[in-house]
Amino acid sequence: MDSFLLRAITGGVLLALVCGPFGTFIVWRRMAFFGDTLAHSALLGVAVGLLFGIDVRLGMIMTCLMAALLLAVGQRQSKLGSDTVLGMLAHSTLALGMVALAFVQGVAIDIMAYLFGDILAINTTDLWLLGLGGGAAVLALVAMWRPLLALTVSPEIALAEGVPVERLRVVFMLLMALVIGIAIKIVGVLLITALLIVPAASARFFSRTPEQMALGAALFGVAAVLAGIYLSWHVDTPAGPSIVISAAGLFLVSSALAPIVRRLAYLSK
Amino acid sequence: MTAPLIEGQGLTLSFGGEAVLDDVSLSIAKGEIMTLIGPNGAGKSTLVKVLLGLQSVNAGRVIRKPGLRVGYVPQKLAIDRVLPMTVKRFLNLTHHCSLAERIEVLDHVGARHVLNSQIGDLSGGETQRVMLARALLRKPDLLVLDEPAQGVDVTGQAELYRLIETIRKEQGCAVLMISHDLHLVMAKTDRVVCFNRHVCCSGLPETVRQHPEYRSLFGYRAADAIGIYHHEHDHEHDISGQVVDGCGHDHGHHHDHSHNHTHAHTSAPRAKEHLNG
Numbered sequence: 001m002d003s004f005l006l007r008a009i010t011g012g013v014l015l016a017l018v019c020g021p022f023g024t025f026i027v028w029r030r031m032a033f034f035g036d037t038l039a040h041s042a043l044l045g046v047a048v049g050l051l052f053g054i055d056v057r058l059g060m061i062m063t064c065l066m067a068a069l070l071l072a073v074g075q076r077q078s079k080l081g082s083d084t085v086l087g088m089l090a091h092s093t094l095a096l097g098m099v100a101l102a103f104v105q106g107v108a109i110d111i112m113a114y115l116f117g118d119i120l121a122i123n124t125t126d127l128w129l130l131g132l133g134g135g136a137a138v139l140a141l142v143a144m145w146r147p148l149l150a151l152t153v154s155p156e157i158a159l160a161e162g163v164p165v166e167r168l169r170v171v172f173m174l175l176m177a178l179v180i181g182i183a184i185k186i187v188g189v190l191l192i193t194a195l196l197i198v199p200a201a202s203a204r205f206f207s208r209t210p211e212q213m214a215l216g217a218a219l220f221g222v223a224a225v226l227a228g229i230y231l232s233w234h235v236d237t238p239a240g241p242s243i244v245i246s247a248a249g250l251f252l253v254s255s256a257l258a259p260i261v262r263r264l265a266y267l268s269k
Numbered sequence: 270m271t272a273p274l275i276e277g278q279g280l281t282l283s284f285g286g287e288a289v290l291d292d293v294s295l296s297i298a299k300g301e302i303m304t305l306i307g308p309n310g311a312g313k314s315t316l317v318k319v320l321l322g323l324q325s326v327n328a329g330r331v332i333r334k335p336g337l338r339v340g341y342v343p344q345k346l347a348i349d350r351v352l353p354m355t356v357k358r359f360l361n362l363t364h365h366c367s368l369a370e371r372i373e374v375l376d377h378v379g380a381r382h383v384l385n386s387q388i389g390d391l392s393g394g395e396t397q398r399v400m401l402a403r404a405l406l407r408k409p410d411l412l413v414l415d416e417p418a419q420g421v422d423v424t425g426q427a428e429l430y431r432l433i434e435t436i437r438k439e440q441g442c443a444v445l446m447i448s449h450d451l452h453l454v455m456a457k458t459d460r461v462v463c464f465n466r467h468v469c470c471s472g473l474p475e476t477v478r479q480h481p482e483y484r485s486l487f488g489y490r491a492a493d494a495i496g497i498y499h500h501e502h503d504h505e506h507d508i509s510g511q512v513v514d515g516c517g518h519d520h521g522h523h524h525d526h527s528h529n530h531t532h533a534h535t536s537a538p539r540a541k542e543h544l545n546g
Contacts, residue, residue, distance in 0.1 A: 028352045150363045153348055160321040160341035161363045161407065204351060208387065209358045 004120060005233065011122040011130055012225035012243065015186050016199070018134035020218025021141055022179050023196035024203070024210065025172065028152050034071065034173070036193045037086045038180045041067035041093035043189055045181070046114055047100030057129060061181030067093065068177035072170045094189075117188030117240035119229070126185055133182045137175045148172060149210055187240045198247040199224060205258035220250055273298050274337055274411050274443055275320050279329035282312075282319065289315050290326065291467045297411065302437055302444040304454050307464035308486055313447045314344060314415055316464065320445070321413060337411060340404030340442075344415040346388070346396060354388045356380075356399050366406050374402045378432060393420025397429065405436065412436070414446035418453070430457040451487065 026035050042060040049059025067089060074089075075082050101109060113121070141148075148168050150158040159165045183192050203216030227250075228243030273296035282290040289312040297303050297320075305313045318324040320331055321339060348354055360371045375381045380398040383391055391399060397417055404412055417433070418426040434457045437444050448454040455461065455474040462471040469482040477483050 028349065030349075146361075146363070146365075152352065153354065153359070153362060154343060154346060156318075156323055156343045157341050158363065159323050160339050160413065162339075163363060204353065207353045208355055209353055211358075213353055 004122075005229070007122045007124070007127060008119045008229055008239070009226070011127055011186055012119055012229060013222050014127070014130045014134060015183055016195070016221030016225045017218045018130075018138055018179055019183065019195050020199060020203075020216075020221050021138060021214040022176060023200040023221070024214045024217050025141075025148070025152065026176070026196050027200040027204075028210075031176070032193055032197050033083060033086045033090075035176065035180060035196055037071070037090040037093075038064045038067050038177050039184060039189045039192045040090040041097075042181060042184045043097030043114060044093045044100060045097075046109070047097050047104060050104045050109070051100065057126070057182075057185060060184055061133075061178060063093070064177035064181035065174060068173040069170075072173050113188070114184065115188050115190050116238060117184065117186050117191060119186045119239040119243070120232070122186065130182055130186075133178060137179050137182075140171070140175055144168060144171065187243060191240050191244045194244040194247060195221065195224070198244070198251055202247075202251045202254040205254045206261060220247070220254075224250055271299055272334055273332075274334050275445075276332045277316075277320055277329065278332070280316070280319055280326050280331070281328040282315065282324070282326045288466060290319065290329075293329070293464075293466075293468060295320075295462065295468060297443050297445055299410070300437070300441050300443050301459045302434065302446070302457065303460045303462060304458040305445070305447045305462050305464050306449070306451060306454065306487075307469075311465040313464055317413060317415060317445065317447060334410070338407060338409045340407045340409030340412045342397070342400045342404050342412070342414045342417060344419065344447075346400055348388050350389055356383050356386050356388060356391070359388050359399065360403050360406055362403060364407065370406065371402075374405050375399070377405070377436075378402045379428075394422070394425050394429075397421055401432075405440070408440065409442050411443045411445060414444065416447050416449065418448065426453055430454060433457065 026032055041063050045060035045063030046056050047059075048054075048063060049056035052059075071085070071089065075085055098111075101111070110118075147158065147163045150161075150163055151165050151168055155165055180192055183195070187195050199220035200213065200217040202220045203213045207213035207216050224247035225243050227246035229239060231237055231242040231246065232239040276294075276296035278294050280290045280293040280295075281288070293316060295316070305316065307313050315324060319326055321341060322331065322333075356375070357368070357371060360366065360374070372381060372384065375384055375398075378398040378401050380395055380402060383395050383399065386395075388396070388399070397420065401414070401417065404414075412433075414433070418429050421429055430453050433444060433446070436442070446454075455478065458474060460471060461474050461477040463469040463477055463480065463483045463486060465486055469486060470477055470480040472480075
């Protein structure tokens with residue numbers, strides 16, 4: 001097997017494992033648009049990275065974190081609906097990113113690679129970043145799992161029983177930003193949200209507890225990544241979109257299978 | 270005397286210029302059952318939220334006993350269907366308990382059969398019991414219940430209040446609850462606080478029931494509800510003009526209240542006449 005293919009598979013699988021548990025929280029907490037907004041802001045990070053001569057990946061992670069902080073503060077004070085705030089930030093940062101990129105001289109930038117990802121171009125540094133950064137994010141999520149879930153189920157119960165609700169909210173947003181900043185290299189600005197929410201949605205059909213759903217989402221994500229790369233390799237389709245299509249296909253199959261599985265579970269009781 | 274579990278001092282809060290809490294002072298002692306009653310929109314839930322630290326106030330302060338353990342049963346539990354959650358898992362929401370402990374507490378509240386059910390599939394009464402069970406697992410010093418009997422049928426309600434009293438006896442925890450079910454609650458509570466943006470009156474159920482402000486807040490509905498249980502009492506004490514006058518003096522600043530009182534005053538003797546005749 002070619003080494004770039006091996007790197008693509010390793011990177012994709014690692015990313016899917018990270019996105020699984022984070023994606024379930026995105027789905028539970030109805031933060032899909034939030035994830036989308038952070039992803040859009042990452043394009044500004046590319047421009048910032050190129051203009052200031054720092055690593056583009058670092059630029060993306062930094063702008064994602066900044067956007068998350070901005071939203072954490074802004075959403076609390078705003079009289080506007082959170083979808084409006086998110087939409088404004090998403091599109092103005094995207095536009096700002098595009099304009100800023102126009103000022104970057106002498107570098108041929110493949111915008112498509114940032115919009116739709118370039119999993120086949122993953123290098124060893126990317127893998128390390130994914131392994132360490134993503135691994136740290138998952139460890140942090142596991143550490144705050146119970147209180148964060150309590151907060152998701154009922155902020156009132158959580159707060160009344162001493163869960164540090166505000167701190168958890170902000171920390172989760174920052175972790176989310178870290179994961180998205182890392183993931184964009186692989187699936188791109190426009191597709192990252194799909195990799196977060198589609199496997200989680202598929203896993204919902206077959207899970208009875210939050211933990212089962214998180215693990216299920218990771219597995220569905222891995223399956224989508226493998227299927228997408230296979231498709232891309234044999235039919236020569238773009239890899240990022242192929243992964244998303246695979247995830248969507250798995251969701252459709254899951255939704256068709258769900259009633260049958262439920263019936264079997266009922267009969268076996 | 271030991272320090273109260275929670276004490277609110279001079280709590281004042283307004284939303285958009287309208288006062289919700291008006292200089293409210295209140296404290297809950299160890300092991301007592303205190304019930305907040307009051308009309309819709311009286312700010313009962315808000316007061317509880319302030320005491321629990323879920324809502325900040327414009328003025329006043331809340332003092333909690335250090336290390337106070339609260340078990341909270343909110344008015345509603347709206348778990349999104351997108352979040353799969355069995356009762357078994359829900360009982361471990363804010364801290365971990367062994368399966369044996371969880372089964373035992375479900376047994377106690379009479380909901381053992383739902384152990385493996387999804388929270389979303391439960392009936393109103395089952396949801397209340399499960400929420401109560403979850404709060405109990407924390408072994409709280411203070412159990413806070415916001416309309417615990419909501420969505421529970423009448424026989425279930427009486428049973429639920431009995432259960433709350435039993436729990437207090439066994440665990441020695443204080444109970445703070447909000448309720449609409451006047452006559453059911455009265456029998457199972459140590460102290461009633463009649464609340465409408467301010468503490469109208471508080472004390473033993475007997476005392477509160479005879480307080481004119483209580484009567485003016487709840488009107489004939491309340492009098493009727495209690496009448497079922499204390500028929501003669503009502504007629505001897507409450508329809509006296511002196512009590513009504515006394516209240517008009519004490520609470521003269523609440524114009525609407527005294528207005529209601531005169532109504533009570535004029536119509537009540539007629540009812541008596543009717544009974545006599």
